Amino acid sequence: MNKPKIVVLGAGYAGLTATRKLAQKLSPEEVEIVLINKHNYHYETTWLHEVAAGTINHNQARYMISDVVNPKRVRLIYDSVVEIKQDEQRVVLENSEVAYDYLVVALGFVTNTFGIKGMEENAFFIQDIESSRVIREHIEYKFAQYSSGESTDENDLTVLVGGGGFTGIEFVGELADKIPELCKKYDIPRSKARIINVEAAPSILPVFDDDLVSYAKKALEDRGVEFRIGAAISECTPEGFIVGEDNELIKAGTSVWTGGVTGSPVLAKSGFEVFRGKVTVDSDLRMPGSENIFILGDCSWTMNQETGKPYPPTGQLAMQEGAAVANNIKNLLYGLPLNDFAFDDKGTVASLGLSDGIGNIFSGIKLQGKAAAAMKKVVDDRALFSVGGAKVLLKKGKFRPF
Template sequence: MTLNNKPRIVVLGAGYAGMMTTKRLIKNLSPEEAEIILVNKHNYHYQTTWLHELAAGTINQNQVRIMIRDIINPNRVRLIYDTVVKIEKDDNRVILENSELTYDYLVVCLGYETNTFGIKGMDEHAFFIEDFDSCRLIREHIEYQFAKFNNDPNAHESSLNILVGGGGFTGIEFVGELVEKVPKLCKKYDIDRGKVKIVNVEAAPSILPNFDKDLVTYARKSLQERGAHIMEGTRIHECTEEGFIVGENNELIKAGTIVWTGGVTGSSILGKSGFDLTKGKVTVHGDLRAPGYNNIFILGDCAWVMDKQANRPYPPTAQAAMQHATTCGNNIRALIHNEPLEEFVFSDKGTVASLGVTDGMGAILGDKKLYGKAAATMKKVVDDRYLFLLGGPKLLLKKGKVRPF
């Protein structure tokens, strides 16, 4: 216990899981019952499911970013803007770059890092859709390539090409934004649209491996009809300064912008802190606690939460992270009051992928499939629901995608 005898709860990371856990703790516990501290690298929160739009330049960066103190009352929660270096879990201590903290209960929501699966040159030559700053850089780089092409008589057409490695959720949503953004850039810089190639490379036999076959067929056709080149079953051997070397013939696909979206892993802080990892994440108990540590909860992209019936982890999605937060907030309250803990049960609301501003596909309410504008609208509704849960009507009106008028 801390000096004032109130248990101290430290939440690491202000992503979906961290923000919603903090909100739940505020609701579950009075200021007299516990001290709550939220630690984050930046003084803002952003929706990771909007990053592909920021990277393509189809959304205003100010819409993506939310100041933490606008959502979390700093008089109720101590906000610390610092970088986590290591968790010393046997001493109940967190080492930060500029200070350190002790805790009674720890919630680890440090998010994901890009996983390049050891592909040679990917770390050196590709951009990553990883955080707010990295996506802003991608947007600026793409626009720079168009501006430079117009002003440099020696510029090669391949410098306009955009190469996207990975045909999973993020990669395909990013390509969906690009097929809408590129024609606008061509018009702005007076460049023939035919000179710009958008190429998606996926090693698996199909893009979007976790989606229903009909939905995948729709997505593929939609993107191809709008000018995207999709290469499935094509392995990337190496990423060079010029592009990807792919396939059995070691073909070089040249591009001025190379973006890798092919995989993520949990924060490297987990490994540095000595947690037992499976593919970069901690397999937590059903109550979301780390094995061997009754006061440490691990949520979101840092955790594998097992679906015991299917004997596999639940997909690490934003909706899962938000649901982790509810269970975690309830369980910390239960621990403080010596009450029984609850097991996490995932309630699948469905998954919708955007394929640009007015197109999309997905399934909701079990197996109801949505296509086109209906899916695109549902995706915006899902995004807006999170804003409402996070900050109420005020935040929804300020940052929401579906405008009431």
């Protein structure tokens, strides 16, 4: 008799957690587990803004999948997913295809430009390790060009960031730390370099209350960040963003869009019913109408049954979903009832650079300043430990003991 085959697509927070928990709960005699990922490494998505600003090395934000998943227990395939053939229960990859009995879709996000003209062509995106490295290198290249006299345009020293959500604000916080270093390195007056954040909504950081938002905005302004709030971007040109009703052009040497993400395009291509690029899953995290397909993380809308709204797509949500799905697949195998997913919200913390931040933790405790920055490092290390284990935490953690 063939063993049931569980195939996990994607080694982000959700997929890697699901894989590790499945390997712990089920023996090699019970199931075959396959993990498919584009790269041979996992990266901390919530650290990418630091890689993009150049405040951490890209290697700190990633680790090898084979360091945390035993290749003798889990078959590792490094390839890109092209399509999921639901009727035939197989996944088409660029270089092969894989059949499944149970499928976990955790393919992560792609940037959503909301159709803004020129954004796709002219802006950088904080999407993965490589795209974040490119941003860091491009910013420094512009400073080097100006310093050498190859460029005399002061706009080249401006970094323009579209989007005042989590990624955009954490990114400008890191830039507020990094830009003074670059100015010193290239002997450029700090006053010549600008960091501008543009947000169409009337406020930044919609997940936080007014007090914390006011603190964050003032703290960043005090470190040289400029805000253009309530200014919609109508176009991104090679020179910068065109914003507002008067179509003002804000020129910059580097334009970065952080204003939105959507689920992997594989979902729509595979005929899944998507809303804004994601599948709204049932309470047990299965795709509606499916017995054996689970969809997690940035690919799904997971509804809060109390509010009727989806939970914000965070790392902690993805990890909890991964653990819940491992339980539910074991239950399915043994004919037991599936559990509804219950999200345990530990709170939200946003960094504003290395030593500043804001946060809401443990149902209403507010943090700001150094306390929030310290808590952010605890949160990051906890995610490292939860997904990668003690060995990875010791190698990559932000509170390393040596």
